[in-house]
Amino acid sequence: MELTIQELTKRYKDKTAVNNVSLTLTPGVWGLLGANGAGKTTLMRMVAGILTPTSGKVQYDGIEIKTLGEAYRDVFGYLPQNFGFYPEFTVTDYLQYMASLKGLPKKDTNLKIDELLHQLTLADVRSKHIRKLSGGMQRRVGIAQALLNDPDILILDEPTSGLDPGERIRFRNILSEFAQQRIVLISTHIVSDVEYIANRNAIMKDGKIIAVDTTDELVKMMDGKVWQGTIPAEQLHHYERTVRVVSVRNEDGGNVSVRYVAENSSLPNSQATAPRLEDLYLWLFRGEEAVKEDVV
């Protein structure tokens, strides 16, 4: 099973959102990392087949998805970044509606819905109106609809946005189990989400893929560039202007421990420290902050 993205480009009047992107996705979890406006959502929409590319093609097992048509959407699950619900829908109504759009037989639908509601801890709210649920719960309902047809390819655009750390761990575990023998593509700002479950990551900047590799190999790019130093708190402001600070932790005696990325040690008494994916993100997207989530 292989999803091949070949020289995909999407050009609008004033901007090129995706610029000649090529990527081959094989079974496993793929992370798509990038800052806001990098082109991740546009790329995912083209892979989903809902946005027409300016040029290039997407092929599933060697056949263009445009040619496959229904057959491709049959094996495909998609959760967009911004999605809504009809106001009259309860959780069950929504899933039954989506199941009908996916062409699932009625007898299989109810069983599948029950299974997903339990997996995503939504069983207690199955009869509640979706508009009355919290953002995190609504996101889980969205994930449930993407999994309804047991897809071979799952595309999730910012799936963990709004989920608390416990929910994100649960989601990661579901995905890891699901991704065996399937292609899962997740786009996210939350670096820790892909750090722990993605087999490979693609990093996107200004519409182009700038790096593709396993998490470990990508992190190795930052060897010798991540430092930890302790300075008096009043000096922090000065150093923040000269180095890219990853995190700051208060220490005893009015000091702060600073983790930062730089070509060379810039703070006094700095020591090189083991890099993480988050460090690479900050190094590559110097104008953007990675979403720093507690590592649980």
Add this chain to the structure above:
Amino acid sequence: MNKKLRSELQAALKSQTDLKISEEHLMQTIRASRMAYQSRRQRERIRYPAFLLRQVRFVGAPVWLLQGFLLLCAFWLFGFGDIGTVSNLAPRHLPVLLGCFAVFIAMTSIPFIGRSAQYRMLETEMATRISIPKLLLTRIFIIGIGNVLLLTVSFLLASTKAEFGAGSVALFLLLPYLVACCGCLFIQAYAHRGYQGFISTAFCFSLTALLFVLYKTAPMVYEQAFAPIWGALCTLCAVILIIGIYRLLDKSASLDLSLNGI
């Protein structure tokens, strides 16, 4: 086999003019393809009629409820009551009443056509097996069933009360209905997202006002002599409506084209 895929393979084969096909290799390929096909997970999927029936619950129920209310109004207005006893209305007002009622019939579709974009369901629906053009066509069909029933009942009831022929009754119903539908479709396709429902409603009320004004200022347009003009306009509007629906379905297939459409 998928039609598009078949034609692409045939075209590729034709372009290989000096290709010699070995029967033995062909049979091996066929056997291997069958095995590969059978080894994939078998996915049972419902056919379109079953899908249509399931949409009745999600689309049909609310719109048919609304149309049911209009059906009661039709019986009250054209059927059971003596039209002369309804306020200051007289049988000679029937043409404009029919026109206004037809516009209200067309208005029953306004809350339902642009829902996907309004409630941000568009992307999720587009990525499903059914595809947006088919979903839109399903909605139009379900709403259309109710509209056709309403128009038919109004026609039959009004024909028994009218002082003019059944042909004229049909024209007085059809032309305003078609004009309202064409206008709403145009607004759906080109108006700013979020305002389509409001603008369509305003357009339809303006149309009913125009029908009254026409009746007051130029009542001769409702006479038999103008029937051919009504007929010609009906035909023109029907053609515009069909083209409009076709273009809406065509635009809806891709997100960057369909953001206004549905």
